[in-house]
Amino acid sequence: MRFYVAVCLSLYGDWLTTVALLVVLFEVTGTPAAPAGYMVARIAPRVAGPWLGGHLTDRLSPRVVIMSTSAVQGALTAALIWSHRANLIWAIYAIVAVAQFAGALSRPSHGALIPSLVRERELPRANAIYWLLFSTSIFVAPAIGAVLLSNVGPDPLFAIDAASFVVCVLLIATLPKTTPAAGAIAASRSPRPRDGALREAMRQPGIRMVAAANFASGLTITVTQALLVVAAHERFGGDAAVGYLYSGVGVGGTVGALIALRWIPSRSWTRLAVFLAVTVELVSLAAFSGSTVVPLAFLVLAVSSIAGSSFDTWGATEIQRSAPPGLMGRYNSVIFIALNAGMFVGALWALATANSLHWDAALEAACAAMLILVGGVWIWGGRPSSLPIERDTA
Secondary structure, three states: OHHHHHHHHHHHHHHHHHHHHHHHHHHHHOOOHHHHHHHHHHHHHHOOHHHHHHHHHHHOOHHHHHHHHHHHHHHHHHHHHHHHHOOOHHHHHHHHHHHHHHHHHHHHHHHHHHHHHOOHHHHHHHHHHHHHHHHHHHHHHHHHHHHHHHHHOHHHHHHHHHHHHHHHHHHHHOOOOOOOOHHHHHHHHOOOOHHHHHHHHHOOHHHHHHHHHHHHHHHHHHHHHHHHHHHHHHHOOOOOHHHHHHHHHHHHHHHHHHHHHHOOOOHHHHHHHHHHHHHHHHHHHHHHOOOOOHHHHHHHHHHHHHHHHHHHHHHHHHHHHHOOOOOHHHHHHHHHHHHHHHHHHHHHHHHHHOOOOOHHHHHHHHHHHHHHHHHHHHHHOOOOOOOOOOOOOO
16 A cells, blocks of 8 residues: 555656646747657657566666656756746756656666565556556546645745655555565576576567557557647647547546556457457547547547557566566566657657648557558467576475
8 A cells, every 4th residue: 555655646646747847838839849859858768668677677676666756756847946936947958858767767676576575466456556546546636636736836846846745755664675686686586697687588479479569559548648738639629628538548447547447358368369459549649630520529439448468467467477586677677668769759740740741640550550560479479489598486
Protein backbone atom coordinates (compact mmCIF):
# COMPACT_ATOMS: atom_id res chain seq x y z
CA MET A 1 0.00 0.00 0.00
CA ARG A 2 2.84 2.39 0.81
CA PHE A 3 4.35 1.71 -2.62
CA TYR A 4 1.04 2.38 -4.36
CA VAL A 5 0.44 5.61 -2.44
CA ALA A 6 3.94 6.82 -3.30
CA VAL A 7 3.45 6.05 -7.01
CA CYS A 8 -0.04 7.54 -7.06
CA LEU A 9 1.04 10.82 -5.49
CA SER A 10 3.95 11.29 -7.90
CA LEU A 11 1.77 10.46 -10.93
CA TYR A 12 -0.99 12.85 -9.91
CA GLY A 13 1.50 15.56 -9.03
CA ASP A 14 3.21 15.24 -12.41
CA TRP A 15 -0.10 15.87 -14.20
CA LEU A 16 -0.72 18.99 -12.07
CA THR A 17 2.59 20.40 -13.28
CA THR A 18 1.83 19.42 -16.88
CA VAL A 19 -1.52 21.25 -16.86
CA ALA A 20 0.03 24.33 -15.27
CA LEU A 21 3.00 24.49 -17.63
CA LEU A 22 0.93 24.13 -20.80
CA VAL A 23 -1.11 27.17 -19.75
CA VAL A 24 1.87 29.17 -18.45
CA LEU A 25 3.95 28.70 -21.58
CA PHE A 26 1.11 29.68 -23.89
CA GLU A 27 0.22 32.76 -21.82
CA VAL A 28 3.83 33.96 -21.51
CA THR A 29 4.76 33.47 -25.18
CA GLY A 30 1.41 33.84 -26.91
CA THR A 31 2.30 31.11 -29.40
CA PRO A 32 1.30 27.42 -29.59
CA ALA A 33 4.92 26.60 -30.44
CA ALA A 34 5.85 26.98 -26.75
CA PRO A 35 3.55 24.20 -25.47
CA ALA A 36 4.69 22.05 -28.41
CA GLY A 37 8.30 22.64 -27.40
CA TYR A 38 7.37 21.63 -23.86
CA MET A 39 6.07 18.28 -25.12
CA VAL A 40 9.35 17.65 -26.94
CA ALA A 41 11.32 18.55 -23.80
CA ARG A 42 9.04 16.23 -21.84
CA ILE A 43 9.28 13.21 -24.15
CA ALA A 44 12.81 13.26 -25.64
CA PRO A 45 14.74 12.66 -22.35
CA ARG A 46 12.60 9.59 -21.63
CA VAL A 47 14.03 7.58 -24.53
CA ALA A 48 17.47 6.89 -23.04
CA GLY A 49 16.52 7.15 -19.36
CA PRO A 50 15.04 3.65 -18.86
CA TRP A 51 18.14 1.92 -20.27
CA LEU A 52 20.43 3.62 -17.75
CA GLY A 53 17.79 3.29 -15.04
CA GLY A 54 17.64 -0.48 -15.56
CA HIS A 55 21.40 -0.73 -15.04
CA LEU A 56 21.25 1.39 -11.88
CA THR A 57 18.36 -0.66 -10.53
CA ASP A 58 20.32 -3.91 -10.88
CA ARG A 59 23.55 -2.47 -9.49
CA LEU A 60 22.00 -0.60 -6.55
CA SER A 61 18.39 -1.48 -5.73
CA PRO A 62 14.95 -0.36 -6.95
CA ARG A 63 14.34 1.33 -3.60
CA VAL A 64 17.52 3.45 -3.78
CA VAL A 65 16.88 4.49 -7.39
CA ILE A 66 13.27 5.55 -6.74
CA MET A 67 14.25 7.55 -3.65
CA SER A 68 17.15 9.28 -5.40
CA THR A 69 15.29 10.21 -8.58
CA SER A 70 12.21 11.36 -6.65
CA ALA A 71 14.36 13.67 -4.54
CA VAL A 72 15.87 15.18 -7.69
CA GLN A 73 12.44 15.60 -9.28
CA GLY A 74 11.08 17.26 -6.15
CA ALA A 75 13.89 19.81 -6.06
CA LEU A 76 13.59 20.58 -9.78
CA THR A 77 9.81 20.93 -9.61
CA ALA A 78 10.15 23.42 -6.76
CA ALA A 79 12.56 25.41 -8.96
CA LEU A 80 9.75 25.86 -11.50
CA ILE A 81 8.19 28.41 -9.13
CA TRP A 82 11.25 30.64 -9.45
CA SER A 83 11.50 30.08 -13.22
CA HIS A 84 7.84 30.99 -13.71
CA ARG A 85 8.04 34.15 -11.62
CA ALA A 86 11.16 35.23 -13.53
CA ASN A 87 9.54 34.37 -16.91
CA LEU A 88 12.60 32.28 -17.83
CA ILE A 89 11.26 30.03 -20.59
CA TRP A 90 14.64 28.41 -21.25
CA ALA A 91 14.95 27.49 -17.56
CA ILE A 92 11.49 25.88 -17.59
CA TYR A 93 12.45 23.76 -20.60
CA ALA A 94 15.77 22.77 -18.99
CA ILE A 95 14.12 21.85 -15.67
CA VAL A 96 11.44 19.81 -17.43
CA ALA A 97 14.02 17.92 -19.50
CA VAL A 98 16.22 16.99 -16.53
CA ALA A 99 13.24 16.13 -14.32
CA GLN A 100 11.72 13.89 -17.00
CA PHE A 101 15.07 12.15 -17.48
CA ALA A 102 15.21 11.49 -13.74
CA GLY A 103 11.65 10.16 -13.86
CA ALA A 104 12.55 7.88 -16.77
CA LEU A 105 15.47 6.51 -14.74
CA SER A 106 13.07 5.39 -12.04
CA ARG A 107 10.41 3.67 -14.18
CA PRO A 108 12.22 0.27 -14.48
CA SER A 109 12.62 0.33 -10.69
CA HIS A 110 8.85 0.29 -10.23
CA GLY A 111 8.49 -2.98 -12.12
CA ALA A 112 11.58 -4.41 -10.44
CA LEU A 113 10.36 -3.51 -6.95
CA ILE A 114 6.91 -5.10 -7.24
CA PRO A 115 8.18 -8.75 -7.31
CA SER A 116 10.02 -8.12 -4.03
CA LEU A 117 6.80 -6.95 -2.36
CA VAL A 118 4.38 -9.71 -3.43
CA ARG A 119 4.44 -13.44 -4.16
CA GLU A 120 4.80 -14.56 -7.77
CA ARG A 121 1.19 -15.69 -8.02
CA GLU A 122 0.11 -12.19 -6.95
CA LEU A 123 2.13 -10.40 -9.65
CA PRO A 124 -0.78 -10.02 -12.14
CA ARG A 125 -3.00 -8.39 -9.53
CA ALA A 126 -0.18 -6.16 -8.27
CA ASN A 127 0.64 -5.01 -11.80
CA ALA A 128 -3.04 -4.42 -12.56
CA ILE A 129 -3.34 -2.13 -9.52
CA TYR A 130 -0.20 -0.26 -10.62
CA TRP A 131 -1.56 0.37 -14.12
CA LEU A 132 -5.00 1.18 -12.69
CA LEU A 133 -3.45 4.04 -10.73
CA PHE A 134 -1.61 5.14 -13.86
CA SER A 135 -4.84 5.14 -15.89
CA THR A 136 -6.93 7.03 -13.35
CA SER A 137 -4.25 9.74 -13.15
CA ILE A 138 -4.78 10.51 -16.85
CA PHE A 139 -8.31 11.83 -16.44
CA VAL A 140 -8.62 12.59 -12.72
CA ALA A 141 -5.43 14.62 -12.16
CA PRO A 142 -5.83 16.99 -15.17
CA ALA A 143 -9.38 17.78 -14.04
CA ILE A 144 -8.13 18.58 -10.54
CA GLY A 145 -5.32 20.63 -12.03
CA ALA A 146 -7.68 22.65 -14.21
CA VAL A 147 -9.88 23.54 -11.20
CA LEU A 148 -6.92 24.48 -9.00
CA LEU A 149 -5.23 26.46 -11.76
CA SER A 150 -8.26 28.68 -12.29
CA ASN A 151 -8.52 29.39 -8.55
CA VAL A 152 -4.98 29.58 -7.15
CA GLY A 153 -2.66 29.90 -10.17
CA PRO A 154 0.26 27.71 -11.30
CA ASP A 155 2.76 28.16 -8.43
CA PRO A 156 0.73 26.21 -5.82
CA LEU A 157 0.43 23.35 -8.35
CA PHE A 158 4.22 23.27 -8.69
CA ALA A 159 4.51 23.26 -4.89
CA ILE A 160 2.02 20.40 -4.53
CA ASP A 161 3.91 18.36 -7.12
CA ALA A 162 7.24 18.99 -5.36
CA ALA A 163 5.69 17.94 -2.04
CA SER A 164 4.35 14.75 -3.63
CA PHE A 165 7.91 13.71 -4.46
CA VAL A 166 9.03 14.36 -0.90
CA VAL A 167 6.23 12.14 0.43
CA CYS A 168 7.17 9.52 -2.17
CA VAL A 169 10.76 9.45 -0.88
CA LEU A 170 9.58 9.07 2.72
CA LEU A 171 7.16 6.25 1.89
CA ILE A 172 9.64 4.30 -0.24
CA ALA A 173 12.22 4.65 2.55
CA THR A 174 9.93 2.61 4.82
CA LEU A 175 9.82 -0.37 2.44
CA PRO A 176 11.96 -3.47 3.11
CA LYS A 177 15.59 -3.07 2.14
CA THR A 178 17.30 -5.33 -0.38
CA THR A 179 21.00 -6.15 -0.52
CA PRO A 180 22.59 -3.64 -2.93
CA ALA A 181 25.07 -6.12 -4.32
CA ALA A 182 22.63 -8.99 -4.70
CA GLY A 183 21.69 -8.09 -8.25
CA ALA A 184 25.27 -7.76 -9.39
CA ILE A 185 26.24 -11.08 -7.77
CA ALA A 186 23.32 -12.91 -9.34
CA ALA A 187 23.99 -11.38 -12.75
CA SER A 188 27.64 -12.44 -12.58
CA ARG A 189 26.52 -16.06 -12.15
CA SER A 190 24.27 -15.87 -15.21
CA PRO A 191 25.53 -17.83 -18.24
CA ARG A 192 24.96 -14.73 -20.36
CA PRO A 193 27.06 -11.55 -20.23
CA ARG A 194 25.56 -8.72 -18.20
CA ASP A 195 26.17 -6.12 -20.93
CA GLY A 196 23.85 -8.03 -23.26
CA ALA A 197 20.85 -8.11 -20.91
CA LEU A 198 18.58 -6.12 -23.21
CA ARG A 199 19.68 -8.17 -26.18
CA GLU A 200 18.98 -11.37 -24.28
CA ALA A 201 15.54 -10.11 -23.28
CA MET A 202 14.67 -9.27 -26.89
CA ARG A 203 15.57 -12.82 -27.98
CA GLN A 204 12.48 -14.08 -26.18
CA PRO A 205 9.34 -14.04 -28.39
CA GLY A 206 7.02 -12.91 -25.61
CA ILE A 207 9.20 -9.94 -24.70
CA ARG A 208 9.66 -9.01 -28.36
CA MET A 209 5.88 -8.87 -28.70
CA VAL A 210 5.57 -6.74 -25.57
CA ALA A 211 8.24 -4.34 -26.88
CA ALA A 212 6.59 -4.06 -30.31
CA ALA A 213 3.18 -3.48 -28.72
CA ASN A 214 4.50 -0.71 -26.47
CA PHE A 215 6.35 0.98 -29.35
CA ALA A 216 3.23 0.88 -31.54
CA SER A 217 0.99 2.07 -28.71
CA GLY A 218 3.32 4.91 -27.74
CA LEU A 219 3.61 6.13 -31.34
CA THR A 220 -0.08 6.10 -32.21
CA ILE A 221 -1.23 7.51 -28.86
CA THR A 222 1.22 10.41 -29.19
CA VAL A 223 0.03 11.15 -32.73
CA THR A 224 -3.56 11.07 -31.45
CA GLN A 225 -2.77 13.42 -28.56
CA ALA A 226 -0.92 15.83 -30.83
CA LEU A 227 -3.89 16.01 -33.21
CA LEU A 228 -6.70 15.86 -30.66
CA VAL A 229 -7.18 19.63 -30.45
CA VAL A 230 -7.35 19.90 -34.23
CA ALA A 231 -9.87 17.07 -34.41
CA ALA A 232 -12.04 18.64 -31.70
CA HIS A 233 -11.95 22.03 -33.43
CA GLU A 234 -12.76 20.73 -36.91
CA ARG A 235 -15.18 17.89 -36.25
CA PHE A 236 -16.51 17.81 -32.69
CA GLY A 237 -17.84 21.30 -32.09
CA GLY A 238 -14.88 23.12 -30.62
CA ASP A 239 -11.83 22.87 -28.42
CA ALA A 240 -13.92 22.07 -25.32
CA ALA A 241 -14.55 18.58 -26.72
CA VAL A 242 -10.93 17.72 -25.93
CA GLY A 243 -11.92 17.23 -22.30
CA TYR A 244 -14.55 14.66 -23.23
CA LEU A 245 -12.13 12.83 -25.52
CA TYR A 246 -9.44 12.65 -22.81
CA SER A 247 -12.08 11.33 -20.44
CA GLY A 248 -12.75 8.49 -22.88
CA VAL A 249 -9.07 7.55 -22.77
CA GLY A 250 -8.95 7.67 -18.99
CA VAL A 251 -12.19 5.77 -18.45
CA GLY A 252 -11.12 3.06 -20.90
CA GLY A 253 -7.74 2.70 -19.21
CA THR A 254 -9.41 2.28 -15.85
CA VAL A 255 -11.80 -0.36 -17.18
CA GLY A 256 -8.91 -2.21 -18.84
CA ALA A 257 -6.96 -2.28 -15.59
CA LEU A 258 -10.03 -3.57 -13.74
CA ILE A 259 -10.39 -6.34 -16.34
CA ALA A 260 -6.76 -7.28 -15.83
CA LEU A 261 -7.41 -7.44 -12.08
CA ARG A 262 -9.91 -10.23 -12.75
CA TRP A 263 -8.24 -12.12 -15.60
CA ILE A 264 -4.78 -12.62 -17.01
CA PRO A 265 -3.84 -15.15 -19.71
CA SER A 266 -1.61 -18.08 -18.89
CA ARG A 267 2.02 -17.67 -19.88
CA SER A 268 1.56 -19.85 -22.97
CA TRP A 269 -1.14 -17.45 -24.23
CA THR A 270 0.35 -14.10 -23.17
CA ARG A 271 2.05 -13.40 -26.49
CA LEU A 272 -1.19 -13.97 -28.42
CA ALA A 273 -3.19 -11.92 -25.91
CA VAL A 274 -0.78 -8.97 -26.21
CA PHE A 275 -0.89 -9.15 -30.02
CA LEU A 276 -4.70 -9.20 -30.10
CA ALA A 277 -4.97 -6.37 -27.56
CA VAL A 278 -2.60 -4.03 -29.39
CA THR A 279 -4.37 -4.83 -32.67
CA VAL A 280 -7.69 -3.79 -31.11
CA GLU A 281 -6.06 -0.61 -29.82
CA LEU A 282 -4.65 0.33 -33.23
CA VAL A 283 -7.88 -0.43 -35.10
CA SER A 284 -9.85 1.61 -32.56
CA LEU A 285 -7.54 4.61 -32.93
CA ALA A 286 -7.88 4.38 -36.69
CA ALA A 287 -11.68 4.28 -36.23
CA PHE A 288 -11.44 7.50 -34.21
CA SER A 289 -10.23 9.29 -37.35
CA GLY A 290 -13.51 8.35 -39.02
CA SER A 291 -15.76 9.31 -36.10
CA THR A 292 -18.11 12.23 -36.70
CA VAL A 293 -19.84 12.66 -33.32
CA VAL A 294 -18.46 12.95 -29.79
CA PRO A 295 -20.21 9.84 -28.34
CA LEU A 296 -18.73 7.61 -31.05
CA ALA A 297 -15.28 9.19 -30.66
CA PHE A 298 -15.52 8.73 -26.88
CA LEU A 299 -16.43 5.06 -27.37
CA VAL A 300 -13.62 4.13 -29.77
CA LEU A 301 -11.03 5.96 -27.65
CA ALA A 302 -12.30 4.11 -24.58
CA VAL A 303 -12.05 0.76 -26.40
CA SER A 304 -8.51 1.55 -27.51
CA SER A 305 -7.55 2.42 -23.95
CA ILE A 306 -9.20 -0.72 -22.53
CA ALA A 307 -7.04 -2.84 -24.85
CA GLY A 308 -3.88 -0.83 -24.14
CA SER A 309 -4.30 -0.94 -20.37
CA SER A 310 -4.89 -4.69 -20.48
CA PHE A 311 -1.69 -5.53 -22.33
CA ASP A 312 0.25 -3.13 -20.09
CA THR A 313 -0.53 -5.44 -17.17
CA TRP A 314 0.00 -8.66 -19.11
CA GLY A 315 3.30 -7.47 -20.60
CA ALA A 316 4.71 -6.27 -17.28
CA THR A 317 3.87 -9.59 -15.64
CA GLU A 318 5.44 -11.57 -18.49
CA ILE A 319 8.69 -9.62 -18.23
CA GLN A 320 8.88 -9.95 -14.45
CA ARG A 321 8.40 -13.70 -14.71
CA SER A 322 11.00 -14.01 -17.48
CA ALA A 323 13.77 -11.92 -15.91
CA PRO A 324 16.76 -13.89 -14.53
CA PRO A 325 18.15 -13.02 -11.08
CA GLY A 326 19.98 -9.71 -11.05
CA LEU A 327 18.54 -8.50 -14.36
CA MET A 328 15.05 -7.47 -13.28
CA GLY A 329 15.72 -3.76 -13.78
CA ARG A 330 17.14 -4.10 -17.27
CA TYR A 331 14.42 -6.48 -18.37
CA ASN A 332 11.76 -4.05 -17.11
CA SER A 333 13.45 -1.21 -18.98
CA VAL A 334 12.39 -2.90 -22.25
CA ILE A 335 8.82 -1.70 -21.71
CA PHE A 336 9.72 1.94 -21.18
CA ILE A 337 12.47 2.11 -23.82
CA ALA A 338 10.01 0.83 -26.43
CA LEU A 339 7.13 3.00 -25.18
CA ASN A 340 9.16 6.22 -24.99
CA ALA A 341 10.85 5.57 -28.33
CA GLY A 342 7.41 5.17 -29.88
CA MET A 343 6.21 8.39 -28.25
CA PHE A 344 9.23 10.28 -29.58
CA VAL A 345 8.78 8.96 -33.13
CA GLY A 346 5.06 9.73 -32.87
CA ALA A 347 5.80 13.33 -31.90
CA LEU A 348 8.15 13.66 -34.85
CA TRP A 349 5.56 12.10 -37.17
CA ALA A 350 2.83 14.51 -36.03
CA LEU A 351 5.20 17.46 -36.48
CA ALA A 352 6.41 16.32 -39.91
CA THR A 353 2.90 15.72 -41.28
CA ALA A 354 1.25 18.79 -39.74
CA ASN A 355 1.38 20.77 -43.00
CA SER A 356 1.31 17.93 -45.53
CA LEU A 357 -1.45 15.59 -44.33
CA HIS A 358 -4.87 16.17 -42.84
CA TRP A 359 -5.01 15.04 -39.22
CA ASP A 360 -7.16 11.97 -39.91
CA ALA A 361 -4.90 10.80 -42.76
CA ALA A 362 -1.82 11.26 -40.55
CA LEU A 363 -3.38 9.15 -37.80
CA GLU A 364 -4.58 6.46 -40.19
CA ALA A 365 -1.12 6.18 -41.78
CA ALA A 366 0.50 5.84 -38.35
CA CYS A 367 -1.97 3.12 -37.30
CA ALA A 368 -1.50 1.22 -40.57
CA ALA A 369 2.29 1.29 -40.22
CA MET A 370 2.11 0.01 -36.64
CA LEU A 371 -0.32 -2.77 -37.60
CA ILE A 372 2.26 -3.93 -40.15
CA LEU A 373 4.98 -3.77 -37.48
CA VAL A 374 3.16 -5.80 -34.82
CA GLY A 375 1.89 -8.21 -37.46
CA GLY A 376 5.44 -8.79 -38.65
CA VAL A 377 6.68 -9.39 -35.10
CA TRP A 378 3.83 -11.84 -34.55
CA ILE A 379 4.47 -13.77 -37.78
CA TRP A 380 8.27 -13.78 -37.90
CA GLY A 381 9.19 -13.26 -34.25
CA GLY A 382 7.61 -16.35 -32.74
CA ARG A 383 10.71 -18.45 -32.25
CA PRO A 384 13.34 -17.87 -29.57
CA SER A 385 16.59 -16.47 -30.97
CA SER A 386 18.53 -18.33 -28.29
CA LEU A 387 17.93 -20.73 -25.44
CA PRO A 388 16.17 -19.14 -22.44
CA ILE A 389 18.29 -18.15 -19.48
CA GLU A 390 18.16 -20.60 -16.61
CA ARG A 391 17.37 -19.15 -13.21
CA ASP A 392 20.17 -19.51 -10.68
CA THR A 393 18.83 -21.58 -7.78
CA ALA A 394 22.04 -21.70 -5.81
